[in-house]
Amino acid sequence: MTGHAAGARAPLGIAFLVLAVACFAVLDTAVKYVGAFVPVLVAVWFRYVFQALAVTAFMLPVRGRSLLHTEHPRFQLLRGCLLLTVSALSFVAVQYMPVGEFTAFVMTTPLVVTLLAALFLKERVSLLRWLLVSGGFLGALLVVQPGGASFGWATLLPLAMVVTYAWFQILTSRLARTEDPMTMHFYTGWVGALIATAVLPLVWQAMPDATSFALLCLVGLMGTVGHFLLILAFARAPASTLTPYLYTQIGFAMLCGWLVFDHIPGALELAGIALIVVCGATASWLTAREQQPLLQPPEP
Secondary structure: OOHHHHHHHHHHHHHHHHHHHHHHHHHHHHHHHHOOOOOHHHHHHHHHHHHHHHHHHHHHHHHHHHHHOOOOHHHHHHHHHHHHHHHHHHHHHOOOOOHHHHHHHHOOHHHHHHHHHHHOOOOOOOHHHHHHHHHHHHHHHHHHOOOOOOOOHHHHHHHHHHHHHHHHHHHHHHHOOOOOHHHHHHHHHHHHHHHHHHHHHHHOOOOOOHHHHHHHHHHHHHHHHHHHHHHHHHHHOOHHHHHHHHHHHHHHHHHHHHHHHOOOOOHHHHHHHHHHHHHHHHHHHHHHHHHOOOOOOOOO
16 A cells, blocks of 8 residues: 555544544443443443454454464463453443543553563663653552542552553554454454353343343444444554544543533543543554554453
C-alpha cells in the first residue's frame, strides 16, 4: 500500500477506533448497572459466548479451516485465560468504582507494561519512560485516593486487573508477529466461553426481568462489535496514529457515568485522570513508534 493510500485510510481507522472504545464504555456501564441484579460471572459468560458464536458464525464461512490455524496453541490458551481473568476482575471492580475513574485507572496499562518489561524481561527503559510511569501512577493514586474513606480491598481489584492485562498485552504483542488477529480473536472468545460455561452452574440464577436479560445481551454485543471495530481500525491505520485516540474511552465512560448514574468526578479525580491520559498516551505513542505492536484498549 502506498503512503498516499495509507494516509487516506487513516481517518477511517480513527473513526473505527473511536466507535470501538465507545462500545467498551457502554459495555462497562451496562455491566455496572446489571451487576446489581445478576451475578457478575453471568455477565462474563454472556460476553464470551456472544463473541465466540458471533466470530464463528461470521468468520468461519469466510476463512474456513485457516481461521483455526495457529502455531502456538498453548499460548492461545494462555492468552484466553489471561483475558478471561481480566474480564472477571474488571466486571467486579467496576461495581465499586465510578465508570469514568475505573476506565482511567485501566488506562495505566501501557505504563505497567513498561514496568513489567523492565523488571522481568530486562528491557532497557529510558528516563523519560520512568518519568511517565511515575506520573501515571501518581494519577492513579489521585483517582483511587487511598487515604479516603471509600478506599478498601475492592479498590485493589483494578490494580490486579491492570497487571494481568499488561501480561496479556505483552503476550499479544509476541503472538501478533506470527498469528492472524482474527484467529486470536476466535480462540480468545472460545477459551473464555468454555471456561465460563464450566463455572456457570455454580452462579446461575433466573433472570430477574427482561431488562436484565437485554442488558446482558448488550454486554455481549458491545464486546463483540467493539473488538471487531478495533480489528478494522488497526487494519487501516498504524498503531502510532491510533494510540492517542484510545483515551477517548475515558470521555465516553465519564459521559455514560453521568447519564446513567449521575456521577461527576471531583477535582482530584479529574486531575488524576488528566495525568493518566498525558502519561499513558505518551508512553503508548512512544511504544507504537518504536515497535509497532498490536495495541488494544482494555478488553472487558
